[in-house]
Amino acid sequence: MSFVSFSFLILLFVTVVVYYLISPQYRWIWLLVISFFFYMCSSPVYVVFLLASILVTYFSGVLIGKVNHGSGSKTRKKAIAALSLVINIGVLITFKYLKFFSDLLSFAGINAIAGEYRFILPIGISFYTFQSLSYTLDVYRGDVEPEYHLGKYALFVSFFPTLISGPIQKSKDFLKKIDEVHSFDYDRVRRGILLMLWGYFEKMVVADRLGVLVNTVFNNPAQYHGLDSILAVLFYTFQIYCDFAGYSNISLGVAETLGFHLSANFQQPYFSKSIQEFWRRWHISLGTWFRDYLYFPLGGSRCSKLRHYLNLLIVFTVCGLWHGASLTFLFWGILHGFYQIVGLLLKPVKREVQDRLGFQNSSRGYTMLQTAATFVLVSFAWVFFRADTMENAFLMIGNMFQFDRSSLWDGSIFNLGLTQPEFIAAILGIFIVILVDILTTHLDLRNVLIGSNTMVRWTVYLAAVLILIIFGTYGSEYSAQSFIYFQF
Amino acid sequence: MKKLITKGFIFVLLLFTILGLISPIFVYKTQHMGKLKEGLYLSDDQYDVVLMGSSHMNGGVDPNVIWNQYGITSFNYATGGQPIDATYYLLKDVLKKHKNPVVVLDVFYLGMTNQYGERGLVSNALDNMKFSSNKLNAIWNCTPPEDRFLYLFPVLKYHFRWSSLEAKDFGFDYSSVYYNKGFVAGTEKYGKSISKWEDTENRTEIPAKSLEYLNKIIALSKEENFKLVLVNMPCDYSEPNQQDGWVDDCEALFNTVADFAESNKIPFLDLYDKAEEIGIDFANDMNNAGHLNLWGAYKISSYLGKYLKQNYNLTDYRDNSAYANWDEDYQYSQAASITKDDFGKDFC
Known part of the structure; x- marks a missing residue:
């Protein structure tokens, strides 16, 4: 079910x-x-x-x-x-x-x-x-x-x-x-239902819509190049986030209606400034599991540098395999381990560059650069996670660099399974998710809504459900898409 | 908890109301929608004859021809792929406005062996019925359990159309279908002469659900005091025979229908058998294997009009000034435009 x-x-x-x-x-x-x-x-x-x-x-x-x-x-x-x-x-x-x-x-x-x-x-x-x-x-x-x-x-x-x-x-x-x-706590049940609604939005309106374009390109990677391939990777980066975070929010919301307050599984992962931080914000419950039951028993970071690097590699190799029994998942896991090791190796170099150029760790520009770099690295790794085979993953990556400038204006991106309005809705969906992620770093949006007057609350509730019903990707016209993480 | 349930109930009520209001925007604006809205709710005309059934009837009998030749008022309520159970409920809606008409029922869909008709085709009829207890019964009995909610609020079925909605979705122009009186036929020519099906004395059972609803229609005719005529349209039955979810032998089925009609004292016009007598030339009078074209429909309509005139006490309103608009409507009909240019002397 x-x-x-x-x-x-x-x-x-x-x-x-x-x-x-x-x-x-x-x-x-x-x-x-x-x-x-x-x-x-x-x-x-x-x-x-x-x-x-x-x-x-x-x-x-x-x-x-x-x-x-x-x-x-x-x-x-x-x-x-x-x-x-x-x-x-x-x-x-x-x-x-x-x-x-x-x-x-x-x-x-x-x-x-x-x-x-x-x-x-x-x-x-x-x-x-x-x-x-x-x-x-x-x-x-x-x-x-x-x-x-x-x-x-x-x-x-x-x-x-x-x-x-x-x-x-x-x-x-x-x-x-x-x-x-x-x-029974009326407010808690209400908070649970609101979290579920947000989860349904992430899944049905954003993730599954993005999935249409992603499937078109990833199922035939040889046919697509340049902007098409880049869009597919970018969309998949948000698809997998909205799919799994959406699932997790529904799950937490359901538990909350029953009085069980469970910890969040995602915490704005794409705002991470390093791969290490990404893994503290992405699929937190799995990351914690590997940390507590594999990484720490192996010695964690309280050992020689070499052993520390090996521990990271072991943990992320197992993490890759946990997601699926294929070379693509294995490579994805190893790549994340490799990212972390390189990150640690480059730390002194990074400090040196920072000192010479006079960057402050806390400066907005530097933070944005770090966030962007982490996002690019994570997105790149998702190519291996999504591709059916290693050949297809490398094909996708190679094709991303075969850029045809005319694709920016000739409308060919609307031939990837999403019509122009659908495409705009997909982009809008991504922006809404990012906006909510930004707002939730400072605010408890559910409390804000619950604290507003009846007219506002009911309008938002009705609008939210109607948005799901009208813009949701469900029914016989769309091929039914199960949650990506069900397969793991 | 009482507070949550009460508020939840109000919320659901509000939501259902909104879904009910926006659903018509999302329903496909087809000629089926136009004709049913026109015939069921918009038109003030009274019809002495109502034509019910599937696409065979939809493109097979032209009320304008019947009017033009016999002065009988009629309307064609048939929609493509309309199973007999949906016809029953649609007829009940028709009877709310039109009392004691002669109901001409196309029996082609009696051959369907599936429990439910195809979603897209059943939708043609059910989506365009107004909300009522009759519609609820139609949904309950004509659609599979997992689909019933979708028929109640069609926006759930057609929500994906949000990206392709046009101005007509917000205000369908019913004048575009007004003159047709529910009839729409193709103008293609099948081109094949039918290899006459071998006559058979075989009988095959009418599928259980079809028989159940045929009996219900007969019971309704007694309850509502209307005359019922069963018809079977010309068709290349070698093709429907190959369909899944259909009886194996259509000829045997129609033999059984003929027996059934006789035992229930209901007239049955098997127009397939009378095709030669009517002058149907399959190559030129069929739009495709299953449907008559405009010329074939003209011949069938003439024949049926004559039959109705001879066998029922139907008034010829052509000299009644209150019906002048019917003459005017005829001028804009498909039949009128074709007969002038192409039909020649034989049929005018």
Whole structure:
């Protein structure tokens, strides 16, 4: 069941009403039932893997907890944690990477086992596997006490607003929220609905419209050059942001209507002044996961320079592979690791240049230059993320430099799947997203709206819904586009 | 929570009202829209005969010809791809204004075996009906569950048209369709002589939903006291036979319809069988395999007008000054313009 469907809105309405009507002690049961129903609407057979992940991590948590409290040896604790990791990651590898690794081995002349196996990836598996593994690791480290209530633990893993594509929750934050009593708060529900509306706008009005042009060019990269290719890359940069941030905002909004306040997953990522900062603002829940459970255990930056660089490379290689089992994702991840290493290597040079030219770190011009450079680097990397093959990615990049000036005025850009009005709407959509990102750095726009008079509020509410209905990219005339991050 | 639900309810009500108001802007401005608005709501004329059905009827019978030759007032409410269930509900809307007419019903779509007609074609009829309990019933019964909301607020179906809206979308000029009285035929020539279909004595069942709605129309005729005539238009049935979602043998179906009509004492004019008698020349009188052209429609309309005149007590209004506008309208009709130049002596 997609967030962008009437059936989801009806399910949400029923869920919220019943949630607040029943006694707080039974609410977790209601949410658990709805979460499994929600999951089974999309993937009824694969619910078994969700259940397996829940059970394995639940029991490993309980057993590790016993060791933490003095019953059993450290070896036993390690063995239990390792078993949980192996089972969870094993399932993930089987479904997501077996074919990829088998192809790589075949390429190296080794006949691999995967053969022609092609599994359909269980929806949300990358997200719930990481979420449940974080619990095993947190309990292992003694950061959280084990959750002995199987039902509540199952809800932690399967909470429907975050089940399919995150944001990946941390057990130490989320488990206690299940026990909180969320009494009905009119303003909080309203804030949740407003966040959902913004998410729907990002997804339906902006991302999916941009996607039409992006698909046209990226599906036939050899046919397009110069401005067409540049536009496709630029549009994809905003498409993936609006798609995933849109999804995350709907997810956070839904959780908020139920009284769960979850941390933001994006924080104006394209305003970052460095790649390092970009990763603190982009897909924050995943970045945090890799930082806490991979980067820090590898030694982080508290080690030799060489080891630090290696750690970065490992983390971003894994991050690339997490997104998909293909060379393009792998390269994208390595490229981001490489960006960071080069950034660190160039730091002294940068300082030297700054000193000589007299730039202040805080000067507006310098900040803008840094932001623009980061944006260009990130956009360049997205080419590999979006392209179907490495050949196509390099073809796209090469074609970007074959610029034909006449394309600036001959109207050929309106032959890329978007008519002139649609194209203008797409550009306008990008500007609105940027404007809101600028405003939200200083203001809580939802509070501003809620604080305004009834006439203004209702006009905005109605206008927002009408904009979604009229300008949204949905229905049989548009090919249905699922959220990009569903595939991961 | 009561506050949220109350405000939410008011919001939804307001939203639905706006969607209802803006939907007509987004609906395609086709001749189907023009004719239905004209025939159902705008025209003050009373029609003694109403012509119902699919595209076969839409381009098959010209009310202007019937008027010109027999002085009978009629209107063609048929729309392309109109399944029999949609015809039933459309007829109910027609009967709100026109009491006890002779209803001439094209039976071609009885052959449809799908539960629901194609969205685009069903929309031709349903999108142009005014909101009423009858329209709600039509949506409920003629469209698949997942589409019903879209028919209730057509803007949800056609919202993508925002980028191509024209001045006519904000104010459709109904005068452009006024003179047609609902009839529109092509002026192409099929060019193929039909290989006469072999007569068969076979029978095939009328698909369940078609039969259900045919029975409903018959029940309605008794309830509303109108005469019903079933017709089947000339057509190259070798092509419809190959369609998915259609009965395998149209000839066998129409044999069953003939039996059904006889047992229900309803006249059935199989104009396909009477094509030779009427003088239909497939190569020159068909627009394409399935539809008559202007010349073919002229012949069929003449035949049908004569049949209606002979079999029903229909008034000839040609000498009634209150109907003078019908004569004037005829001068602007498709038939009048063609007959003057091309039709020759045979049919004028």
